[in-house]
Amino acid sequence: MPKSHKKKGGVSPDMNMTPMIDVIFQLIIFFMLVNQIIAEQLVQMIVPELDEPKTVEIEEDGRLIVNIAPSPYNSDRGIGELTIPGEATLVKVGLNDFSIDDIDAVKAALKEAKESADAAGQPLRILLRADAALYFEAVQPVMQAIASAQIQTVHLVAYLPEDQR
Amino acid sequence: MSPDAQSPDSWPMPNAPAPGGHQVYETVHHHSLRKKRGLPPVKMQVNLTSMIDVIFQLLIYFIVTATFSVGEGAITAKLPTGPGTPSQAKPPDRPLNIILSSASSSGYRISVRGAPSQPTSFSELGELLMRLQYNPERGLTEGAYKPDNPVIIKPAGDVRWQHVVNAFNAAVRARYMNISFAQSQSEG
Structure with a gap:
């Protein structure tokens, strides 16, 4: 007959913490990576804030973010403050940075994205994320580059209504 | 001298050195x-x-800091395909043109071609576009533009993006379905 544990003073229960x-x-690794991927596609900027916005959330499937940013980003700037110079310096297509002067490279990147989406039979949703303070003439070359890649529609990024955030 | 304080000579020494040193x-x-x-x-x-x-x-x-949604949304727009033309291959007869130019006071000036009065803000633009719409389903019978008539936004090159998107949003709010951009006025 096995000896009772009580005689040895009892066994302290141990929980196996390993799993x-x-x-x-x-x-932790999942959240770190997701944070990293999202942050890498977004350039820090202030997007337009609209009167009675009709913005909706766009599905993540086939989404490609095109950022157009002035430089440098001023963290003291408030939403709706449009006093900074309106020239663009940086265009970011997905994870790739381009100079605004190198619009041919932007076109090539967009064409490549369109072709690979078509080859995979997936939709390509372009999110045009431009700073609110940019001049239209700074955004227009990128819109033309998107159109030249045979992409007819684009999703203009602005702040969501308060009740949808 | 205390017994503990031994001289270095009395410390335990290793055995004699091996032949190799x-x-x-x-x-x-x-x-x-x-x-x-x-x-x-x-x-x-x-x-x-x-x-x-x-x-x-x-x-x-x-x-807590995972930013899946960053508080941003989007509105869908059509793109211009050539200089000075809207994105349709065959533009219908009556496009509704919204012209945006820059002004020193508010930063923008709106003019809607053919409108009896010009709006001074984007909420007024939204109301005007709704009045110009003919949509009996919504009780709008005074206007001349159907919801699927093209609305073309023509911004000047020096108009800020915020105002361009706001004008676009006003047209979306008025429930027009065919809204597009023209080339910048300063270039085209």
Whole structure:
């Protein structure tokens, strides 16, 4: 007959923490990566704020963000403050940075994205994310580049209504 | 001199040097008191509590700061395909033209071609576009433009993007379905 544990002073119960720590580490890595990927596609800027906005959230499937940003970003600037110079300096297509002067490279990148989306049979949703203070003439060459890649529609990014955030 | 304070000569010295010049040290085995007394060895355990605390803090931080939605949305627009022309291959007869130019006071000036009065703000533009619409389903019978008539926004090159998108949004708000951009006026 086995000896009772009581005679040895009892066994202290131990919880096996290893699986829990594994799962938590996986979660931490997941959140870190997701944060990183989203942040890399977004250039820091102030997008237009609209009167009675009709903006909607765009599906993530086939989404390609095209950023047009003035430089440098001023973190003290408030939403709706349009006093900065309206010239663009940077165009970012997905994860690739281009100078605004190198519009041919932007066109090539967009054409490549369109061709690969067509080859995969997936839709390509272009989100045009431009700073509110930019002049229209700074945004227009990029819109033409998008149109030249046989992309007819574009989604203009602005702030969502308060109740949808 | 106390017995503890021994001279360096009296310190335990290693054995005589080996022929190769290396000194050979005697191995001293340590036996724990528990073993000597016949008690079972103590199970070594790492205290995980503090690590779990830190990991939970990290996890909560990343969940809270995960920006899946950054408070931005979008409105769908058509793009110009050539200089001075809207995106349609065959533009219908009556496009509704909204011309935006820059002004020093508010930063923009709106003019709608053919409108009896010109709006001074984008909310007024939205109301005007609604009045110009013919849509019996919504009770709008005074206007001359159907919801599928093209609305072409023609911004000057020095108009800020915020105003361009606001004009576009006003047309979307008035429920026009065929809204597009023309080339910048300064160029075309």
